[in-house]
Amino acid sequence: VQLQASGGGLVQAGGSLRLSCAVSGRTFSRRFMGWFRQGPGKERDFVAAINLNGAYTYYADSVKGRFTISSDNAKNTVYLQMNSLSPEDTAVYYCASSKGILSTVRLPSAYDIWGQGTLVTVSS
Numbered sequence: 001v002q003l004q005a006s007g008g009g010l011v012q013a014g015g016s017l018r019l020s021c022a023v024s025g026r027t028f029s030r031r032f033m034g035w036f037r038q039g040p041g042k043e044r045d046f047v048a049a050i051n052l053n054g055a056y057t058y059y060a061d062s063v064k065g066r067f068t069i070s071s072d073n074a075k076n077t078v079y080l081q082m083n084s085l086s087p088e089d090t091a092v093y094y095c096a097s098s099k100g101i102l103s104t105v106r107l108p109s110a111y112d113i114w115g116q117g118t119l120v121t122v123s124s
Contacts, residue, residue, distance in 0.1 A: 001023065001024070001025040001026060001027055001030065001097055001113050002023075002024045002025050002113075003021055003022070003023055003024075003095050003096070003097060003113060003114065003115035003116075004021065004022040004024070004115060004116070005019060005020070005021050005093065005094065005095045005115040005116060005117060005118040006019070006020050006021075006022070006118055007019040007020050007118060008092075008093060008118030008119045008120045008121075009119075009120070009121070010121045010122075010123065011085055011120070011121070011122055011123070012122070012123050013085060013086055013087060013122055013123065013124050014084060014085065014086075015085050015122070016081070016082060016083045016084075016085065017082050017085065017120060018079055018080065018081050018082070019035070019079065019080040019082065019093055019095075019118060019120075020077055020078070020079055021033065021035075021077060021078040021079075021080075021095030021115055022075075022076060022077050023076045023077065023078065023097065024076065027052075027076070027097075029099050030052060030097050030098070030099060031051065031052065031098055031099050031100060031101070031102070032049050032050060032051045032052060032056075032097075032098050032100075032102065032105055033049065033050055033052070033069075033071065033078045033095060033096070033097055033098075034046065034047075034048065034049035034050075034095070034096045034097075034098065034105060034111060035047040035048045035049070035069060035078075035080045035093060035094070035095055035096075036093070036094045036096060036108060036111075037089075037091035037092065037093045037094070037120075038091055038092050038094070038117075039090060039091040039092075040090075040091075042091075044094070044108050045060065046060050046105075046106040046107070046108070047059070047060055047063055047067065047080070047093070048060065048063065048067055048068075048069035048080060049069065049105040049106070050069045050070070050071055050078065051102060052071075052073075053073075054070065054071045054073075056102065057069050058105045058106065060106075062088075063082075063089075066082065066083050066084045066085075067080060067081065067082050067083070068080070068081040068083075069081075078095060080093070080095075082120070085120075085122045086122060087122045087123070087124045088122075089120060089122050090120060090121050090122050091119075091120060092117040092118065092119050092120075093117065093118050093119075093120055094114055094115055094116075094117045094118075095114075095115040096108075096111035096113060096114045096115065097111060097112070097113040097114075098110045098111045098112065098113075099112065
């Protein structure tokens with residue numbers, strides 16, 4: 001399985017961006033997909049996750065109500081719609097794939113395949 005993240009860029013505070021994560025390869029053993037972010041000098045933090053049929057979604061408290069994770073299985077793509085962006089959302093965003101159990105969705109260690117990251121910069 002390979003992941004290709006895209007959609008990052010520079011946006012003003014209050015604006016929106018949509019990130020995409022294209023998934024290729026054999027996905028039958030995958031259980032869920034996640035988005036993480038890592039700001040300058042910070043650890044990689046959980047943002048959102050979705051199980052493979054899209055029935056369950058999970059969010060970090062810091063993005064709940066502003067970000068929406070979704071998937072299009074026909075296109076093998078997972079999206080992260082980000083609204084009401086603030087400078088605190090500035091980070092490299094990574095998509096990741098896991099074979100683990102849903103109780104671990106917020107843990108980076110649960111994910112064994114990572115995309116290359118896409119930079120989101122929010123100006124004030």
